[in-house]
Amino acid sequence: MKKSILSFLIFFSIINFAQKNNADKLISRIKDKINKVDNYSSEVEISVKMDFLKMPKSKAEVFFKKPDKFKLHSEKFAILPRAGIDFNPQKILDNDFTSELIGDTLIDNKKLSVIKITPNVDSIKFKSAKLVIDPTEFLIVKIILSTEQNANITTNFLYSDQKEFALPSEIKIILDFSQIEEDEKNPKRGKTIPSNFKGAITINYSNYKVNQGIDDSIFIDEKEEENDNSKNKK
Amino acid sequence: MLYNLVNIELLKIFKKWRSYLGYLGIGVIVAIVQVNLYLHGDSYVNHLTRGLSENFFISGNLLNGYLIAHLILTALFNLFPLSIVLIAGEILAGEATAGTYRLIITRPVSRLQILTSKIIAGAVYTFSILLWMFIVSCIISLFVFGSGELFIFENGISVFAQDDILWRFALSYSHIFLSMMLVFSLSMLFSSFVENAIGPIIAVMSILIVMVIVSQLPFDFTQTIKPYIFTNYMSDWHTFFSYDIDWNLIQKSVLVLGGHSIIFIIATIIIFLRKDILT
Numbered sequence: 001m002k003k004s005i006l007s008f009l010i011f012f013s014i015i016n017f018a019q020k021n022n023a024d025k026l027i028s029r030i031k032d033k034i035n036k037v038d039n040y041s042s043e044v045e046i047s048v049k050m051d052f053l054k055m056p057k058s059k060a061e062v063f064f065k066k067p068d069k070f071k072l073h074s075e076k077f078a079i080l081p082r083a084g085i086d087f088n089p090q091k092i093l094d095n096d097f098t099s100e101l102i103g104d105t106l107i108d109n110k111k112l113s114v115i116k117i118t119p120n121v122d123s124i125k126f127k128s129a130k131l132v133i134d135p136t137e138f139l140i141v142k143i144i145l146s147t148e149q150n151a152n153i154t155t156n157f158l159y160s161d162q163k164e165f166a167l168p169s170e171i172k173i174i175l176d177f178s179q180i181e182e183d184e185k186n187p188k189r190g191k192t193i194p195s196n197f198k199g200a201i202t203i204n205y206s207n208y209k210v211n212q213g214i215d216d217s218i219f220i221d222e223k224e225e226e227n228d229n230s231k232n233k234k
Numbered sequence: 235m236l237y238n239l240v241n242i243e244l245l246k247i248f249k250k251w252r253s254y255l256g257y258l259g260i261g262v263i264v265a266i267v268q269v270n271l272y273l274h275g276d277s278y279v280n281h282l283t284r285g286l287s288e289n290f291f292i293s294g295n296l297l298n299g300y301l302i303a304h305l306i307l308t309a310l311f312n313l314f315p316l317s318i319v320l321i322a323g324e325i326l327a328g329e330a331t332a333g334t335y336r337l338i339i340t341r342p343v344s345r346l347q348i349l350t351s352k353i354i355a356g357a358v359y360t361f362s363i364l365l366w367m368f369i370v371s372c373i374i375s376l377f378v379f380g381s382g383e384l385f386i387f388e389n390g391i392s393v394f395a396q397d398d399i400l401w402r403f404a405l406s407y408s409h410i411f412l413s414m415m416l417v418f419s420l421s422m423l424f425s426s427f428v429e430n431a432i433g434p435i436i437a438v439m440s441i442l443i444v445m446v447i448v449s450q451l452p453f454d455f456t457q458t459i460k461p462y463i464f465t466n467y468m469s470d471w472h473t474f475f476s477y478d479i480d481w482n483l484i485q486k487s488v489l490v491l492g493g494h495s496i497i498f499i500i501a502t503i504i505i506f507l508r509k510d511i512l513t
Contacts, residue, residue, distance in 0.1 A: 052390030054477045055383075056398070060293060070291075077294030077383040077393055079286075 023099035023115045027131075029138040033166040039065040039214040040167060042205045046078055050175070050199025055079070062205075069219045080203065105132060112141055139166055152176040162208050173201045235343060239351030240358070246328075247321055247359050256317025256363050263313070264306055264370045268378060271302055275379075282387055299376030300384040300399050304475065306371040307406070311469065314363065314410065315417045319438045321359055322421030324431030325352050326506065331430055335511045345507050353499060356422065360414045364407050372403065386475045394475070402474045409471035409484070412491045416464065417442070419498035426505045464494050 041063045048055050060074035072080055102116045117129040132142035137159075145153045153175055160169035178196045247253050271278060275297040283292060329335045338348055384394040384402075394402065417438065424434035445465040448456050460466055470487040473480050 053393070054390070055393035056395045072291040072293045074293040075295075076396075077296065077385075078292075080291045 022113075023101040026101070026113060026115065026133055026135060026138070027099055030133065030140060030166065033138055033164070036211075037064075037066070037165045037167065038211050039063075040165070040208055040210045041212075041214060042167075042209070043207045044080075045204045045206075046080060047202040047204075048079060048199070050201075051197045053079070053199065063214055063218050065214050065216070065219065069216075071219045073218075080201065102130075107132070107141060110134065137163060139163060150179040152179075162210065165210050167205070167208055167210065169205050171203045171205075173203075175199050175201070236347060236351055236354075239343060239347060240354045243325075243351050243355030244358060247355055250321075252320050253359070255320060256314075257366050259313060259317065260310060260363070260367050261370055263310060264367075264374075267306055267309070268302065268375060271297065272378065282385070286391070295380055295382035296385060297379060298382030298384075299372060299374075299379045300382065300394075300396075302375040302379060303368075303372035303403065304384060304386065306375075307367070307403075308472075310367065310371075311410065314367075314414050315442055316439065317363055318356075318360055318414050318417045319421045319435050322356055322418040323425055323433075323435035323438065325356060325422055326425040326502075327428050327431045327434060328425075330428070339511060346503065349503055349506050353419075353422070356418045357415060360411060360418055364411055364414070368403070368407060384475070388472065388475070392475065392477055406471040406474045409474070409487070409491075410468075412488060412495070413468040413471075416468075416491050416495045416498070419495045419502065423498045423502045423505070426502045426509065464490055467491055 041061060044060050044062050046058050046060065055077070058074065058076055058078040060072055060076075060078035060080075062080075063069075063071040063073065072078060097117045097119045100116045100118075101113060103114050105112050105114050113133045113135045115131045115133060117131060119128075127146045127148055129146070130142075130144040131140055132144075133139070134141055139157070139159055141157055143153075143155045145155070147153070153173065156172040156174075157168040158170040159166075162169070176198050178198050279296045280287070283296070286292065324331070329338060339345060381396055383396060384399045386392040386394070420441070421434050421438045424437050425431065428434060442465060445463045449460045449463045449466050450456075467487040467490045470483055473483055
């Protein structure tokens with residue numbers, strides 16, 4: 001009896017180790033792809049459908065530079081969720097976490113791997129994340145993220161001509177803040193913005209310019225720049 | 235003939251200094267708001283978007299002429315009736331006070347023509363007040379603050395594209411014009427009863443204030459009579475600044491405001507035609 005239990009535990013450990021190993025391998029390959037991108041700019045078309053925010057489709061330009069500089073630029077009004085659009089999978093993948101291959105799923109008749117990521121340190125701001133990964137092209141197809149405040153953010157990725165850099169042609173972000181726990185003593189949102197909301201934002205990317213160099217000045221906020229100038233004058 | 239009569243009535247209106255109080259009040263308040271927003275507009279916008287900017291990247295000119303025009307229109311909407319009442323309250327009673335009633339009705343024009351010319355002159359004055367409001371709040375703000383999308387912070391946030399804004403302002407101002415014509419016709423009705431303009435001015439303002447207060451009271455009775463209080467329909471122009479315009483609400487509102495105006499005008503005509511003028 002003891003032997004059989006011991007055999008089962010050894011077998012389970014081997015399986016578990018193998019799954020973790022597979023998950024780490026997949027993540028490592030994805031990281032390699034993402035690491036190829038030092039900077040990029042792209043034109044985006046943003047479509048927002050949210051409970052509390054109604055707006056027409058808007059166009060903007062986005063700029064990204066390693067490690068985490070992100071800028072949304074538009075003459076007209078444009079809005080993008082912070083959780084998602086400046087999505088740099090490295091933000092998740094560079095953290096101290098435990099990954100586990102938890103199975104496969106079929107999307108558009110394609111067999112995809114599902115990896116569960118659990119942070120190992122408290123400083124990370126999400127509770128858990130599930131990555132749905134294309135194991136043949138090493139692309140993230142979906143991320144399901146649960147934050148500490150019980151917000152759920154599902155991000156779906158479509159790819160076309162920038163698969164080499166794992167840059168999507170379309171991102172659809174589904175935000176579910178309906179279960180969010182707000183600090184009642186220190187409410188952060190204004191009265192016009194509800195604490196709990198649901199919605200979806202679709203971003204279509206075009207005219208990618210990858211690794212063509214982006215000046216740091218692009219990422220300086222115009223207001224901050226004005227403030228700096230006025231301080232210098234003084 | 236009517237054209238001449240209207241011109242004479244307009245001359246009477248614009249000869250009085252109190253006719254310019256409305257323009258002055260609107261001009262001063264709008265200027266104060268614009269100067270404040272010019273100096274501290276960023277903190278105002280930050281306050282409005284508090285919470286939103288924590289979760290979203292926002293780009294674009296939020297503090298633009300359209301936002302300010304809408305903000306001012308919402309804030310000053312309640313000032314319009316006062317400027318209309320000041321003129322409409324003495325449109326008939328003023329003739330009695332000045333002793334010119336008999337003089338005007340002995341001319342070879344009918345009483346109906348005289349009254350019609352006064353109503354048209356009142357409509358022109360009302361229109362000019364709203365046009366002034368639009369010029370100072372919207373056109374000047376667009377020059378100073380530039381153009382951009384319109385943000386409405388009501389039941390969430392609605393953002394309207396630049397080419398989707400002006401028609402909303404046009405319909406809102408049209409609705410407000412209808413509301414102000416109701417105020418004008420009620421004031422004129424009261425003005426036809428008396429020989430001193432102060433009475434109609436105070437009476438109409440009192441009625442408007444009481445109606446607004448009563449409809450705000452959270453009691454069953456006041457909520458029951460709320461649909462019959464015409465002041466409730468005056469602020470329905472807000473619905474033009476939403477994505478799902480409630481056209482049934484607008485239709486009802488136009489019928490109520492227009493219907494009351496017509497009733498008050500007919501009542502004024504009956505009283506004025508049958509009035510025994512002794513002054």
